[in-house]
Amino acid sequence: MLNNRNxxxxxxxxxxxxxxxxxxxxxFLKVFYQTVLAPVVTNILFLTVFLIVIDREDFIIGGVxxxxxxxxxxxxxxxxxxxxxxxxxxxxxxxxxxxxVDILLPPLSSLELTLAISFGGVARGMIVxxxxxxxxxxxxxxxxxxxxxIIFFSLSGSLALSLLGIMGGIWSEKFDHMAxxxxxxITPLTFLSGxxxxxxxxxxxxxxxxxxxxxxxxxxxxxxxxxGYSDAPIINGIIVCIVLNTILFFLVYKMFQTGYKLRx
Numbered sequence: 001m002l003n004n005r006n007x008x009x010x011x012x013x014x015x016x017x018x019x020x021x022x023x024x025x026x027x028f029l030k031v032f033y034q035t036v037l038a039p040v041v042t043n044i045l046f047l048t049v050f051l052i053v054i055d056r057e058d059f060i061i062g063g064v065x066x067x068x069x070x071x072x073x074x075x076x077x078x079x080x081x082x083x084x085x086x087x088x089x090x091x092x093x094x095x096x097x098x099x100x101v102d103i104l105l106p107p108l109s110s111l112e113l114t115l116a117i118s119f120g121g122v123a124r125g126m127i128v129x130x131x132x133x134x135x136x137x138x139x140x141x142x143x144x145x146x147x148x149x150i151i152f153f154s155l156s157g158s159l160a161l162s163l164l165g166i167m168g169g170i171w172s173e174k175f176d177h178m179a180x181x182x183x184x185x186i187t188p189l190t191f192l193s194g195x196x197x198x199x200x201x202x203x204x205x206x207x208x209x210x211x212x213x214x215x216x217x218x219x220x221x222x223x224x225x226x227x228g229y230s231d232a233p234i235i236n237g238i239i240v241c242i243v244l245n246t247i248l249f250f251l252v253y254k255m256f257q258t259g260y261k262l263r264x
Contacts, residue, residue, distance in 0.1 A: 001010075012106055012112065013108055013109070013112060013162075015118050016106055016107060016108045016112065016113060016203075017108065017112045018116075019114075020103070020106075020108065020112075020113070020116035020117065021116040021119050021120055021122075021123075023120075024086070024090060024116065024117060024119075024121070024123070025120055025123045025124070026121025027090070027120075028086055028120075028124050031192075033123075035082065035086075035128070036124075036127055036141055036226060037131075038126055039078040039081075039082055039128045039131075039132065040078075040128070040131050040132050040135045042078070043074045043075065043078055043132045043135070043136060043256075044135060044136070044139070046074050046140060047067070047070065047071065047074060047140070050066075050067075050196065051067060051069055057191065057211055059231070061197075061198050062198065062227055062229025063227075063229060064143075064227045064229065065130050067140045068140060068141075068142065068143065068199055068226070069198070069223070069227060069229075069251040071079070071136050071140050071142055071226070072222055072223040072225070072226040072227070073194065073195035073196055073219055073223060074132065074136070074156060074195065074196075075129050075132045075136065075222075075256075076129070076154065076195070076218060076219045076223070077134050077190055077191075077195045078125075078126040078128050078129065078132050079126065079128060079129040079132075079154055079157060080125065080157050080158065080161045080186075080190055080218065081161070081186070081187075081190060082125050082128045083121040083122060083124060083125030083126050083157070083158035083159075083161040083162045083165065084121070084161040084162065084164060084165040084168075084182070085124075086120060086121040086124040086125070086162065086165065086166065086211045087117055087118060087120065087121040087162045087163075087165030087166045087169060088165035088166070088168045088172075088178055088181075089165075089178075089230060090117060090120070090165075090166075090169065090181075091117075091165075091166055091167070091169025091170055092168075092169040092172055092175065092178050095169070095172075095262075096175070097176070100262065103117075104256075104262060108133055110253050110254075110256035110257040111253055112254050113256045114163075114166070114249065114253050114256060117162075117166055117245075118159060118162040118163050118166060118249075118252070119162075120162070121158065121159075121161065121162025121166075122155065122158040122159050122162050124158075124170065125154070125157070125158030125161070125162070126154060126155070126158060129154055129158075129193065134172055142226060143226055143227060144225070144226060145224070145225060145226060145227060145228040146224065146225045146228070147225065148225070149221055149222065149224050149225030149234065150222060150225035150226065150239070151225075151233075151236065152221070152241070153217075153218050153219075153221035153225065153241065154222055154224040155239070156218065156241035156242075156245060157215070157218035157219075157247075159179075159245050160214070160218070160241070160245050160248055161186075163245070163248035163249055163251075163252050164186070164248060166252050166255070167189060167248070167251060167252055167255065168181045168182075170255050170261050170262060171261065173238075173261075180237060188214055189213055189215050192210065192213065193210065193213050193215040193216040193218075193219050194210065194216050194219050194220060194223075194231060195219055197232055199211070199216065199231050211232060214240055214244050215231070215232055217232065217236065217237035217240040218241065220237055220239075221234055221237035221241070222231055223237070252253075
């Protein structure tokens with residue numbers, strides 16, 4: 001049975017919370033080449049292809065060269081996708097293997113479960129992002145204009161996708177559902193959110209729709225931290241991040257609390 005112990009800061013199971021978080025981080029670090037190195041190599045390949053295709057000298061966006069504009073989008077794309085994959089796979093694999101009870105049975109509240117698992121996804125996203133930034137720095141002379149924007153939007157984005165990953169893992173009943181969710185929702189939203197281009201280059205209707213894609217604000221704000229340019233006001237992005245993460249956190253918390261698709 002799912003443990004629904006109410007959260008009490010004075011009685012928080014810090015050992016259990018830390019243990020579950022450590023389990024989540026060690027799970028992806030054990031396959032470092034697959035979970036961290038592979039995304040870095042993918043980013044280098046993306047960068048190589050774009051630099052071959054695009055005339056770097058004539059393509060200026062936001063007052064910077066295209067490579068400088070592109071790199072933050074590539075980094076943030078990997079942060080988001082890896083944060084999502086970490087939590088989705090955690091829940092989905094546990095459900096398929098029948099050991100989800102090992103997560104639900106210990107004396108952890110719904111809030112503690114939400115924190116530990118989502119922060120595991122955040123950790124993977126941030127590690128991949130840091131590794132990608134270091135690797136791409138050897139190819140492109142990157143600037144760091146505002147570290148607050150870089151940290152805030154990377155943390156907010158990875159947390160949002162981690163929470164979405166938990167929701168997707170709980171909702172999915174088999175791996176086909178998870179693959180469909182990734183292929184038809186997460187990947188398109190990520191690729192069509194300004195990762196490789198400024199949305200100001202889009203036709204009016206597509207630019208209008210892009211501004212209703214929350215992932216656009218994660219990437220736009222993160223990029224502003226590197227080059228000082230954004231397609232939308234930064235305050236709008238901060239508000240979207242806070243509101244979206246609050247809603248997603250509450251939904252995941254309620255899923256654990258009610259045992260949605262987790263009770264047997």
